Amino acid sequence: GAGVSQTPSNKVTEKGKYVELRCDPISGHTALYWYRQSLGQGPEFLIYFQGTGAADDSGLPNDRFFAVRPEGSVSTLKIQRTERGDSAVYLCASSATGTSGETQYFGPGTRLLVL
Amino acid sequence: GQQLNQSPQSMFIQEGEDVSMNCTSSSIFNTWLWYKQDPGEGPVLLIALYKAGELTSNGRLTAQFGITRKDSFLNISASIPSDVGIYFCAGQTDSGTYKYIFGTGTRLKVLA
Numbered sequence: 033g034a035g036v037s038q039t040p041s042n043k044v045t046e047k048g049k050y051v052e053l054r055c056d057p058i059s060g061h062t063a064l065y066w067y068r069q070s071l072g073q074g075p076e077f078l079i080y081f082q083g084t085g086a087a088d089d090s091g092l093p094n095d096r097f098f099a100v101r102p103e104g105s106v107s108t109l110k111i112q113r114t115e116r117g118d119s120a121v122y123l124c125a126s127s128a129t130g131t132s133g134e135t136q137y138f139g140p141g142t143r144l145l146v147l
Numbered sequence: 148g149q150q151l152n153q154s155p156q157s158m159f160i161q162e163g164e165d166v167s168m169n170c171t172s173s174s175i176f177n178t179w180l181w182y183k184q185d186p187g188e189g190p191v192l193l194i195a196l197y198k199a200g201e202l203t204s205n206g207r208l209t210a211q212f213g214i215t216r217k218d219s220f221l222n223i224s225a226s227i228p229s230d231v232g233i234y235f236c237a238g239q240t241d242s243g244t245y246k247y248i249f250g251t252g253t254r255l256k257v258l259a
Contacts, residue, residue, distance in 0.1 A: 036189070065246060074150055074235050074249030075190065088246065123189050132245050133178045133197050138189030 034058070036139035038124050044145045045114055053109040053142045055124030061137075063130030064107050066091075066099055067123040069141070075123050081107060082130050114146045153236055153250030160226055161258050168253040169220040170236030178239035179212050179219040180247070185232045193234075194221070226257050 037056040045051050057064050062083050067075035077091040081101045089099075096114075101107040111118055121143050125136040153170045160166055170179070178197055182190035194205050196212035196219060203210055209222045219236055236250040 063245075067247075067249075072252075074153075074237075074252050075247070076150070076249070077246040080246055091246070125189075130245060132239065133195070134245065135180075135192055135195060136247060138182075138191070140187065140189050 036124055036126055036137055038122075038139040038142050040142060041140065042143045042145075044147065046147050047114060047116060049114050049146075051111050051114055051144065053111075053122050053144070055107045055109070055126075055139060057105060057107070057124070057126030058137055059105075061126035061128055062104065063127045063134070063136075064101060065125040065127075065136060066107070066109050067125065067138075069121040069123055071120070078109070078122075080130070087130075111144075114144075116146050119144055119146045149248050151236055151238060151248055151250035153253055155253055156251070157254035157256070159256045159258060162226060162228060164226055166223040166226055166230070166255060167220060168234060168255075169218060170238075170250045171218045172238055172248075173217070174238070174240065174248075175216040176238030176240055176248075177216075179210070180237045180239070181208075181210050181219070181221045182235045182237060183232050184235060184252075190235055223255075226255075228257050228259050231255055231257050 064081040066078040069075045080088040083104045096112045121141040123141045125138045127134045181193045184190045194210040201212040233252045237247040
C-alpha cells in the first residue's frame with residue numbers, strides 16, 4: 033500500500049492486560065513516529081525511531097510503554113498492565129529521512145479502549 | 148505534554164463564508180504545519196511553512212508563518228461542506244528529532 037497502515041484499527045482490552053499495536057510505515061521511510069491522541073486533544077509525541085534505533089523516547093509516559101522497530105520498517109508499540117487512562121487513539125507517522133521540515137505522513141490510528 | 152494554543156476551539160459557519168484560525172506558542176519553531184483530521188482518520192497535511200513571514204496557498208487555503216516564529220494562521224476562503232473537520236496546527240523545533248508539537252485543534256462545522 034502507498035500509505036502508513038496500522039493494526040488493529042480498534043482494540044478493547046481489560047485493565048491490567050498487555051497490548052501490542054502495529055505500524056507499517058511507507059516503504060523506504062527511515063523515520064517513524066508514534067503519537068497518542070486523547071479525546072478532544074491534538075496528538076502528543078511518544079517516541080521517534082531513526083532506522084532500528086529509538087532516537088527520542090522522551091514522550092513515553094512511563095515504563096509500561098515500550099516500542100520496537102527491529103528491522104527498521106514495521107514498528108510495534110507495547111503497553112504492559114494497561115490502565116483506563118491509556119485509552120486513546122495511537123497514531124503512527126513516517127517520513128523519508130527524519131530531517132527538519134520533512135513531511136510526516138500519518139496512519140489512521142489504533143483506537144484503544146481499556147475497560 | 149506540551150501543546151500549542153489554538154483558537155478558536157470550534158466554529159460554526161455558513162457555506163461560502165471565509166474562516167480564520169490561529170496558533171500561538173511560547174517557543175520558537177522552525178517549521179509550522181497545518182493538518183486536517185476527519186473522524187476515524189489520521190491527520191492529513193494541508194500546508195507546510197518553513198520560513199518566518201512565509202505566506203503559502205493551497206487552493207482555497209492560505210497559511211502564514213508568523214514573523215516572531217511563535218505563531219501561524221490558516222485561512223479558508225469560500226467554505227464548502229466538505230471543509231468540516233478538525234484542523235490542527237503543528238510546530239517543529241530544531242531539536243534533532245524533529246517531532247511535531249500539535250495544537251489543541253479547531254473544530255469546524257459548515258452549515259449548508
